[in-house]
Amino acid sequence: MSGQTRQTTSSFAALARLLKYARGYRRQIIAATTCSIINKLFDIAPEILIGVAIDVVVNQEQSFVAGLGFETAREQITILAILTFFIWAGESLFEYLFQILWRNLAQRLQSDLRQDAYEHAQRLDMSFFEARSSGQLVATMNDDVNQLERFLDGGANAMIQVLVTVVAVGAVFFVLSPLIALLAFTPIPLIIWGAFFFQRKAGPLYADVREKVGDLSSRLANNLGGIATIKSFTAERREAERLKASSEAYVEANRRAIRISSAFIPVIRMAILAGFLATFTVGGMMALEGSLNVGAYGVLVFLTQRLLWPLTGLAEVIDLFERAMASTRRILDLLAEPVYVHDQEGVPLAQPVRGDVRFEQVSFHYPASGAGIKGIDLQVPAGHTLALVGATGSGKSTLVKLLLRFYDPSQGRILIDGQPIQSLSLNSLRSAIGLVSQDVYLFEGSIRENLAYGKPDATDAEIVEAAKTAEAWSFIEALPDGLDTPVGERGIRLSGGQRQRLSLARALLKDPPILVLDEATSAVDNETEAAIQRSLKRIGHNRTVIMIAHRLSTIVDADTIAVVEAGQVVEAGTHQALLQQQGAYHAQWQVQTGQV
Template identity: 35%
Template sequence: MSERDNRNTHQVRRGPMRGHGHGHGFGMPVQKAQNFKGTFKRLIGYLKPHRFRLTAVFLMAILSTVFTIIGPKLMGNATTKLFEGMMMKINKVPGAKVDFNYILHILLVLAGLYIFSSLFSYFQQYVMAGVAQKTVYNLRKEVNEKLARLPLKLYDSRTHGEVLSRVVNDMDNISNTLQQSLTQLITSIVTLVGVVVMMLTISPLMTLIIILTLPLSILATAGIAKKSQKYFMGQQKALGELNGHVEEMYTGHQIVKAFGREEKSISDFNTINERLYESGRKAQFISGIIMPLMAFINNIGYVLVSVVGGILVTKRAIKIGDIQAFIQYARQFSQPITQTAQIANIIQSTIASAERVFELLDEEEEVPETVNAKEIKLPKGDVTFENVVFGYKENETVIKGMSIDVKKGQTIAIVGPTGAGKTTLINLLMRFYEINEGKITIDGIDITELKRGNLRSMFGMVLQDTWLFNGTIKDNIAYGRENATEEQVVRAAKAARADHFIRTLPDGYETILNEEASNISQGQKQLLTIARAILADPAILILDEATSSVDTRTEVLIQQAMNELMKDRTSFVIAHRLSTIRDADLILVMNHGDVVEKGTHEELLNQGGFYADLYNSQFTHKGGNAEVI
């Protein structure tokens, strides 16, 4: 484990896994925001530039819903006219007939209303989709720009999954809600108000009957949802455990087989799977009772409405068509209430997602560059540390009063045990972290006075942990220099001793590396990162265990390429294998954040101190020649 990895295991905050779906189930646990009101206002602020289009969406939603609500009333009029005509015929009233022209006229009006309703609904969704996507586009852009301004310590103190969850899952949650749930909420509210108004115009008494069934529905739903929620929470917990177990067993498949732990793995899987089954079965069964129960309560309301309506018709208080219209409205009455309850849960989850995104946007950024920040156009590579003091946390100093003077072209090797501060020194040099005291200069200029882009462009890095992106080998090498030609890429690959293996691949330099670059070996990955650094042609090189992943023969070839690359360049080499740094101009021996010894390889061996102990722990001397134990 590298020094930085070791530090990360202590600093990373591993919070509980969070769900980011909408969770339409009644009993699903809803993630809630800590500051709902403040986050809601801030999110609405992102919609302000689109307020005119949002007003249009609101008006279209109202018109679309109103046209739909008027339909049952008109249909009832047609039914009444048909009933009256048939009754007059049955009673043999002279000249009795059904006024089909009137009915046809109503049907044509209804068709027009439904067409207009559909058109308004279409344009409402079209406009809202543009508003939602533009809003999230701007928010994503803001987050992406923020990520570029955040200091490295934030990424060191959080898991990659936590940051990615905010940038991807939470953002998608916001996008889906803005595009779908807001218009659904508007439609549901307008439908609810419109239906109640239409029912009241038909019969206040029957409206009262329907409304009285509402508290019964709410009580039944709330009771069942509360009971099912604990099972849903158990289901989510078991699902998280199962996913974690499967991922571990999949990624560590060879280790599981090597140690014969297949039966234990299967047993653990079955235990978790059984727990998931029980929780899921109970959660789905209990929450599944809600809809039949609501249907039962609603049917009681329909029966009462039918009985009371029949009585009112016999007393000629209302018309037969109004009974039909009222039953249709009664069926529509419960739907927007259910939708509104679901959307309320979705909005709560969305505000919680927005709160997490805003937390990221509010994170402390890197120390701003100084006004009129300087640039070094032609860096020489002189580096000086003057009484540098640094700690990742308050009251925990890692580097204590370090002073180093490195001249152009020198190779500086940094050695020491894990946690000694080797990688920390490099982080400070590239200004990934800000020092607490002292000063670091390049060519006599304090690095805090330089533009960060200019400072980092002076460095070329080859790290122990390789990083390659999904793309061609040529593109990965060319990442080291903007607008690099194919000839320059090939020359860099040859210098890194990578050209031969690249040409043996089916597509050569056009070979596509997958996301994990697992279609080439670890050693080949390292060769490509070295070629990338060679192509960058930096003034200062940083090599952090650059040859740790290659075989001994390749290491010798790379070392030759490195020696050529390091000519006339200032180089910082972090090494655990001391055989690779014997020829360094200066070796800094670090322990507990201090440079305890410095000098050449021979000088440090002759001192018989800390370096000599490190060296002798790796090598044994026979006949004056060092051989690896």
């Protein structure tokens, strides 16, 4: 959904979507709402008792309470004192209950929303992540969820209690004096109109605020992740200015929203003053004339403020409500993002997996760029090695993404051991494939935790064996803390070659029947490349290996080498056979070996 569409979506529609999502919390919502209502009824009651007490003092044996069977003024005052105690106790009890219920609901709902949003994001296709910044997603799952939590902590109760106040106090007014009730309620339409007017004005502004928060988060995440590049290009001042621009855009978006919300209270205060003066003067005249009981007049004066003054809180409540609904739209829009690569849960690869891989007339194009592959036919027998070579952007990595089902082909199919991968569960498919990519991602934690990522229950002996096979054990053993050495964020404490060897060891510990190396040696030194080559010769036996490489020297022993150009396989064969063809592979080989 576009930002403009999100802005025009009404806040009440967002609230309806939220209530639909929260239908599993119906009992908690009803219980919390009930406690809020009862608390507010108890809260209003003391003003009524004050009026009744005035009536007792003035009229004594002819008072309203006397008509209930309490003849003397002392009895009447005593019973009013007892009622006051129970009303205050009841108000305190239900305030405690509604705060417990609303706050626990807020905590539970925000936790579940964040968890559901994250789990749904994990199921989304790679195209979703390639089109959005991680900062926006973090802002949605963290800041937006927290914004909703703040509303549920206090705003929901405030909205309910304002409504209860209007209904309950209005009922008392119309019982005591319909005329004064009409005068007191005259400002309410203006207040309600003002509330909706400001809500309509503020809604798009707060949607813009949430967008600016995401932009700011994205800028911070990108800059902190690329701090080494910033330093190397001495771009600190430039990046500080860019961050300042994003921060100022957020401040400006908030300023526009604050200007609207801040105008609400002064306007409403004058409407309240009109209602209070009407009750005060007209009711006072009626009491002097004797057409209105003095105690009733006291009740009306006290309740007028109780009726109208809380409505000034609508400004803050609406402000909180608009912020929360803007956040809610972003959260629920994320949850509504469609998943195109559907998981066939419960359909596993036939065991044991041999690793025979076939691409049959496979075509795919990226929607944004139009780049991709067309009519790819390739077969990798179990235990064989396929090397894919070609220029950057020719479609080699696309084949790997399709094999892992990060995307689904638009035409053709991919089979493993004769089973179409689209008919398999994603867990079964990806468990059979080990990926070592050029862009190694290590999670913050120890070397042991990173190596065991694909096999959390691995023993130290298994971890050490995988590290030795990947020729990573020698440098791990030399570290002061060995396997317990922290790698830092994204493995920043290790060299590029060390990270690459750990990535290979991590894939080997998983022990997959199919190993995919996506330019795994393109960014390492000669020593690391030689080490990885030695490792591959050991681990390639009885395992299907698919390699993407720019350095042709690393794939000369492959069973099949496929040359990919413009999304199509133009040559395929062994190293010697391709050299004899004097084609595209031969030309690349001559360039890399310095023969031209």
